[in-house]
Amino acid sequence: MKKTLLKNIAQLIRVTQQEHGRGNINGAMNELSILHDAAILFSDRFEWIGSSADFPNELSYDQVIDCSGKVILPGFVDSHTHCVFAGDRSDEFARRLRGVSYTQIASEGGGILATVSSVRNASIEELAERGMKLAMEAMNYGTTTIEMKSGYGLSLESELSLLKAIDIVRKEVPIRIISTFMGAHDFPPEYSDDRSTYVDLLINEMLPSIKEQGLAEFCDIFTDTGYFTIHDSMRILESASALGFKLKVHADELTPFGAAEMAGAMHAVSADHLLFCSQEGMKAMKQAGTIATLLPGTAYTLKLQYAPARTMIEQGLIVALATDCNPGSCYTPNMQLILSLACTNMGMSIEEAITASTLHGALALCAEDICGSIEVNKSADFIMLDTHSYPDIVYHFGVNHVQETWAMGKRVV
Ligand code: NIG
Ligand code: FE
Numbered sequence: 001m002k003k004t005l006l007k008n009i010a011q012l013i014r015v016t017q018q019e020h021g022r023g024n025i026n027g028a029m030n031e032l033s034i035l036h037d038a039a040i041l042f043s044d045r046f047e048w049i050g051s052s053a054d055f056p057n058e059l060s061y062d063q064v065i066d067c068s069g070k071v072i073l074p075g076f077v078d079s080h081t082h083c084v085f086a087g088d089r090s091d092e093f094a095r096r097l098r099g100v101s102y103t104q105i106a107s108e109g110g111g112i113l114a115t116v117s118s119v120r121n122a123s124i125e126e127l128a129e130r131g132m133k134l135a136m137e138a139m140n141y142g143t144t145t146i147e148m149k150s151g152y153g154l155s156l157e158s159e160l161s162l163l164k165a166i167d168i169v170r171k172e173v174p175i176r177i178i179s180t181f182m183g184a185h186d187f188p189p190e191y192s193d194d195r196s197t198y199v200d201l202l203i204n205e206m207l208p209s210i211k212e213q214g215l216a217e218f219c220d221i222f223t224d225t226g227y228f229t230i231h232d233s234m235r236i237l238e239s240a241s242a243l244g245f246k247l248k249v250h251a252d253e254l255t256p257f258g259a260a261e262m263a264g265a266m267h268a269v270s271a272d273h274l275l276f277c278s279q280e281g282m283k284a285m286k287q288a289g290t291i292a293t294l295l296p297g298t299a300y301t302l303k304l305q306y307a308p309a310r311t312m313i314e315q316g317l318i319v320a321l322a323t324d325c326n327p328g329s330c331y332t333p334n335m336q337l338i339l340s341l342a343c344t345n346m347g348m349s350i351e352e353a354i355t356a357s358t359l360h361g362a363l364a365l366c367a368e369d370i371c372g373s374i375e376v377n378k379s380a381d382f383i384m385l386d387t388h389s390y391p392d393i394v395y396h397f398g399v400n401h402v403q404e405t406w407a408m409g410k411r412v413v
Contacts, residue, residue, distance in 0.1 A: 001043040001044050001409060002043065002062045002063065003041060003042070003043050003047070003060065003061040003062050003063075004041070004042055004043075004061060004062065004063050004064070004065065004409075005039060005040070005041050005055070005061040005063070005064045005065070006039060006040045006041075006042075006064075006065050006067050006072065007039045007052045007055070007064060007065070007066060007067065008037060008039075008052055008066055008067055008068040009035070009037070009038040009039065009040070009052075009067040009070060009071075009072050010036065010037070010067070010068065010069050010070055010071060010388040010389075011034050011035075011036060011038075011071045011072070011388065011389065011390055012034065012035040012036075012038035012040070012049075012071075012072045012374065013032055013034055013071070013072070013073045013074075013354065013374075013390055014033070014035070014049065014074070014373055014374040014375065015032065015073075015074055015354065015355055015358045015359045015372065015373045015374070016033075016359075016373055016374075016375055017359065017368065017373060017375065019031065019032075019033065020355050020359050020360070020373075021359065021363070021368060022289065022318065022363060022368070029313055029319065029351070029352045029355045029356070029360075030349050030351050030352050031351065032351045032354060032355065034390075035049075035050075035051060036051075037051055037052050037053070038050065038051055038052060038072070039051065039052040039054075039055045040072070040374065040382075041055070041059055041061060042380035042409055043380070043409055044379065044380055044408050044409035044410075045376075045377055045378060045379060045380055045409065046374060046375060046376050046377065046378055046380050047059075047376065048376070049374060049375070049376060067384065069387075069388045070384050070385060070386065070387070070388065070403070071384070071385040071387055071388065071389070071390045071392075072374070072382055072383070072384055072385075073142075073354065073358065073374075073382065073383050073385065073390065073393075074144075074358040074359070074371070074372055074373050074374050074381060074382055074383075075142060075143060075144025075145065075175075075358070075371070075381040075382055075383050075405060075406070075407060076141075076142050076143045076144065076145075076335035076357050076358060076361065076383070077143070077144070077145040077146075077320075077357065077358055077359075077361030077362045077364075077365065077367070077371060077372050078138060078143045078145070078146045078147065078322050078323050078325070078333070078335055078357075078361065079145075079147050079178075079270070079293055079320055079322045079361040079362075079364035079365050080147055080149075080248075080270075080272050080293055080295060080322035080323070080324050080364075081134075081138075081146055081147060081148055081149065081322070081323055081324065081325040081326070081333065082148070082149050082151060082152070082182075082324070082325065082326035082327075083130070083131050083134040083135060083138075083146070083148050083169075083325050083326075083333065084127050084128070084130060084131035084148055084149075084150070084152075084162050084165045084166050084169065085115050085118070085119055085127070085130060085152045085162075085326070085327050086115070086118040086119045086121070086122035086126055086127060086130060086152075087114065087115055087117075087118025087119070087122075087327065088118075088327070089110070089114055089115065089327045089328055092105050092110050092111070092114070092328065093301075093331075096302070096303075102254070102302050102328070102329065103226065103254065106226070107226075109189075111186075111328055112151075112152065112185055112186040112328065113186060113188075113189060115152045115327055115328065116152050116153065116154050116158075116186070116188065116189075118152075119152040119153055119158055119161075119162065120153065120155075120158050122161075124161050124164050124165050124168070125165075125168075127161060127162060127165035128165040128166075128168035128169055128172070131148060131165055131166060131168075131169040132168075132169050132172050132173055134325060134333045135148075135169055135173040135175065135177070135333070136173060137333045137334070138175075138323075138325070138333035138334070138335070139173065139174075139175050139405055139407070139412055139413055140400065140402065140405070140413055141333065141334040141335055141336055141337075141400055141402055142335060142336065142383040142401075142402040142405055143175065143333070143335050143405075144175050144176065144371065144381035144382075144383070144405060144406075144407040145175060145176040145177075145178065145361070145362065145365065145367065145371050145372070145381065146175060146176070146177055146178070146333075147177075147178045147179070147180055147218070147322075147365055148166045148169065148177060148178075148179055148180070149179070149180040149181075149182040149185075149220055150162035150163050150166070150179075150180070150181055150182050150183065150216070151181075151182030151183065151184075151185030151186075151220070151222075152185065153183070154183060154185065154186060154187070154188035154198075155188060156201075156205055156206050156209060159181065159183050159206060159210070160209075160210070160213070160215070163179060163181065163210065163213075163215035163216055164215070166179045166215075167179070167215065174407055174408070174410060174412045175381075175405075175407045175412065176367075176370075176371060176379070176381070176407065176408070178217055178218070178365050178367065179215065179216045179217060179218075180216055180217065180218035180219065180220045180248060181206075181207070181210045181215070181216035181218070181219050181220070181240075181245070182219070182220040182221070182222075183202050183206045183207075183210075184199075184202055184219075184220070184221035184222060184228050184232075184233070184236050185220075185221075185222050185227075185250075186222065186227060187227075195232075196232075199228075199232045199235065199236060202236055202239075203235065203236060203239045207219065207236075207239055207240055207243055207245070208243060211243045211244065211245065216245065217245070217246060218245060218246045218247065218248050218269070218365075219236075219237065219240035219241075219245035219246070219247055219248070220247075220248040220249065220250060220272075221233050221236055221237060221248075221249055221250065222250040222253075223249055223250065223251055223257060223259035223262060223263075224250065224251075224252065224253055224254050224255060224257050224259060225254060225255040225257055226254075230257070230258055230259070230262050233249070233259070233262060234262060234265075234266065237249075237266045237268070238266070241266070241267075246269050246366060247263075247266055247267070247268040247269060248268055248269060248270050248271075248272060248364075249262070249263040249266075249268050249270075249271045249272065250272055250273055251263050251271040251272060251273055251274055251277065251281070252271075252273065252274050252275060252276040252277045252278075252281065253272075253273035253274075253275055253276070253298070254275075254276070254304075255276055256276040256277075256278055257276070258278070258280075258281070259271065259281070260274055260277045260278065260280075260281025260282065260284060260285055260290075261278070261280050261281045261284045263281075263284070263285065263288075263290050264281070264283075264284025264285045264286075264287060264288040264290050265284060265288070267288050267289075267290070268288070268290050269290065269291065269364060269365075269366055270290060270291040270292070270293045270320065270364040271285055271290050271291075271292060271293070272293040272294075272295060272322070272324075273293075273294075273295055273298065273307065273324075274292055274293075274294060274307045274308075274312075275298075275299055275304055275305055275306065275307050276305075277292075277307065277308065277312075282311065282312060282315055282317060283315075285317055286315060286316060286317055289318075291317075291318045291319075291320050291360065291363055291364045292307075292312050292317045292318065292319050292320070293319075293320045293321070293322050293361075293364050294307045294309055294312075294319060294320070294321055294322075294342065294346065294356070295307075295321075295322055295323065295324035295330065295338075296321070296338060296341035296342050296345055296346055297323055297324055297325075297330040297332055297337065297338055297341060298324045298329045298330040299345070300330070300341055300345065301329055301330045301331070302329050302330075306345050306346045307346065309342065309346035309347060309348050310346070310347045310348075313348070313352060318360055318363060319348075319352070319356050319360060320356050320357070320360035320361045320363065320364040321335075321338050321339065321342050321353060321356040321357040321360075321361065322335075322338070322357075322361060322364070323335060323338055335357055336393060336397075336400065336401065336402070337397075337398075338357065339353040339354070339357055339393060339394055340394050340397040340398075342356070343394045344394075350390070350391050350393070350394045350395075353394065354390070354393075358372050358373060359372040359373045360372075379407075379408050379409075380406060380407075380408065380409040381406065381407050381408065382406050383402050383404065383405050383406070384402070384403045384404040384405075384406075385401040385402060385403065386401055386402075386403040387401055
């Protein structure tokens with residue numbers, strides 16, 4: 001593969017594992033070491049990183065790009081999205097603006113179930129098309145790794161269609177895509193009066209079949225009031241784990257439910273949302289090494305309280321940031337906006353937000369050895385910002401600072 005040299009980089013922010021990896025955080029999320037006037041040599045992987053003046057003459061390259069006046073950062077890792085779906089819920093959004101709650105709309109058969117009905121009437125190609133459009137938008141805003149969940153099918157057949165659509169997106173869009181099975185996103189209408197039968201179906205048929213087809217790496221569940229109970233969540237997650245799925249939990253998003261405690265007890269890789277997470281929940285997550293994935297775009301859209309990011313960081317939890325891009329509670333694939341919301345509304349510093357949206361996102365996907373930081377041998381995933389000063393990404397908000405996105409060594413934007 002062609003070798004490229006980037007030189008004269010005004011600010012290079014690497015977010016290394018040594019500084020910010022698992023076991024090394026020690027409250028240091030706030031510190032980012034910056035290399036000035038830096039250079040990077042890469043093929044599909046980073047091969048040399050240092051200051052421009054130290055670049056060894058004997059190393060060869062095919063092209064050189066002058067990055068004077070530019071910032072280079074790792075590409076964003078968006079570790080939580082529901083980007084593959086069908087239909088339109090802008091009417092619900094408008095109702096919520098007039099004061100109707102998310103829970104009220106869901107109880108009338110709207111919300112997740114409205115999207116389920118659209119998905120069941122869509123073809124795999126239509127689902128993939130929506131996913132591709134959102135993945136391309138994400139890429140334009142600097143995302144180079146994105147997780148996508150199923151969860152709007154709620155039957156084996158429709159969940160398979162969603163996962164196959166994600167697979168098509170993976171082949172068509174040149175960024176890394178990691179997939180998650182979320183058949184436990186809600187109860188389908190045909191089992192609304194017989195919830196335990198749907199739980200059995202998930203355990204006995206859906207999880208084994210999806211595992212057999214190799215369509216998802218993670219299993220996620222919505223553990224909250226009105227959705228999956230702690231007891232059912234544990235049964236489903238135990239079965240998923242026994243089959244080899246890695247675990248994620250939508251935890252304490254709408255109410256304080258004890259879901260973070262459960263996620264810790266189940267050794268989930270991440271617990272996500274956490275708007276109503278308790279002290280005990282944080283303790284359980286810390287003990288298990290479960291990552292706290294915060295999704296401030298959802299609190300913003302639903303006009304709910306934000307997750308207690310400061311307390312989590314002070315208690316030494318690994319905090320990641322993601323979009324939650326979905327048609328109901330947060331319809332944006334833009335990670336730059338998420339950084340902005342995290343800083344202004346959750347009290348995170350710019351440095352913490354950058355760490356949380358790159359290496360810590362990779363940790364939430366167990367992909368920290370592949371992506372999330374600019375280090376030798378890791379995948380050459382990075383973004384070039386059209387500014388000489390990284391704080392602009394939050395300070396000068398509402399504009400797209402990404403001039404170029406590179407994923408796996410290729411310029412994709
Ligand atoms: O992460 N909490 C559950 N799932 C999504 C919302 C899904 C929807 O409203 O369509 C979330 O917020
Ligand atoms: Fe979500």
